[in-house]
Amino acid sequence: MATGTEPPDTDPHPHLGGVRSPARAAIDAPHLRTDRWWLAPAATAAGLLAFIVYSTWRAFADADYYAAPYVSPFYSPCLASNCATMHAGPNADLFGSWWALSPAIIILIFPLGFRLTCYYYRKAYYRGFWASPPACAVAEPHRTYTGETRFPLILQNVHRYFFYAAILVAGVLTYDTVLSFRDEHYAWGHMGLGTVVFLVNIVLIWLYTLSCHSCRHIVGGKLKHFSRHPVRYRMWRFVGRLNARHMQLAWASLLSVAVADFYVYLLASGVFDDPRFF
Numbered sequence: 633m634a635t636g637t638e639p640p641d642t643d644p645h646p647h648l649g650g651v652r653s654p655a656r657a658a659i660d661a662p663h664l665r666t667d668r669w670w671l672a673p674a675a676t677a678a679g680l681l682a683f684i685v686y687s688t689w690r691a692f693a694d695a696d697y698y699a700a701p702y703v704s705p706f707y708s709p710c711l712a713s714n715c716a717t718m719h720a721g722p723n724a725d726l727f728g729s730w731w732a733l734s735p736a737i738i739i740l741i742f743p744l745g746f747r748l749t750c751y752y753y754r755k756a757y758y759r760g761f762w763a764s765p766p767a768c769a770v771a772e773p774h775r776t777y778t779g780e781t782r783f784p785l786i787l788q789n790v791h792r793y794f795f796y797a798a799i800l801v802a803g804v805l806t807y808d809t810v811l812s813f814r815d816e817h818y819a820w821g822h823m824g825l826g827t828v829v830f831l832v833n834i835v836l837i838w839l840y841t842l843s844c845h846s847c848r849h850i851v852g853g854k855l856k857h858f859s860r861h862p863v864r865y866r867m868w869r870f871v872g873r874l875n876a877r878h879m880q881l882a883w884a885s886l887l888s889v890a891v892a893d894f895y896v897y898l899l900a901s902g903v904f905d906d907p908r909f910f
């Protein structure tokens with residue numbers, strides 16, 4: 633029922649947007665944050681920017697991504713015949729010899745799409761790069777806020793499909809980690825510092841992938857009675873516990889994949905030899 637006190641339906645001052653719009657209820661009491669709320673989005677933007685710069689350099693470098701038995705996670709699996717690891721890893725020459733660009737570009741689309749459409753990263757880069765919204769209880773600087781209801785952001789809904797692709801990529805990286813127990817002559821029984829780096833990386837990659845919100849819905853969604861699905865209930869509980877740490881796992885796995893790649897780069901470019909434990 634109309635009370636006669638509602639704000640007008642149309643904004644008479646469209647140049648004043650967000651909480652400053654005259655169409656919004658006026659609140660006299662201070663209610664917007666005055667602390668250094670910008671620190672978190674600024675740190676987030678700096679961290680993401682550093683990774684973007686590093687991964688772009690490495691993806692286009694097309695060099696120093698293989699030091700037997702280690703294959704950089706940026707270049708695995710190799711799907712073109714110009715790849716230096718063609719004889720070593722879980723490769724399939726799907727693209728043949730016509731592909732002349734860096735082989736990393738073929739495969740990085742999938743983990744990149746997975747992280748770009750991730751619920752956590754969306755929040756992170758919307759806040760860090762676009763200030764939309766900047767933070768809770770901070771005035772929206774943009775005149776309008778449409779969320780993800782329009783093109784192109786509505787495409788973020790493909791996240792579930794990137795999750796399926798990410799499972800495959802994690803499987804390939806798992807295989808690479810198993811192969812890191814071979815030595816440079818492909819004989820089993822080797823363990824070097826690179827093996828440890830790969831092990832830490834693959835554990836974090838799996839934890840991040842399984843903590844995905846889509847994964848949580850896939851294992852526990854659309855059920856009316858958990859009591860009739862005890863296995864899925866346990867899986868949902870497990871994924872739920874991981875999901876509560878999704879942000880931390882997102883950053884830890886982002887760092888570990890960069891470290892694993894950089895380690896291979898150092899070996900392949902001859903900076904030092906892989907220390908061996910046995």
Ligand code: FES
Nearest residue numbers: 750751752844845
């Ligand atoms: Fe972050 Fe799916 S929500 S990976």
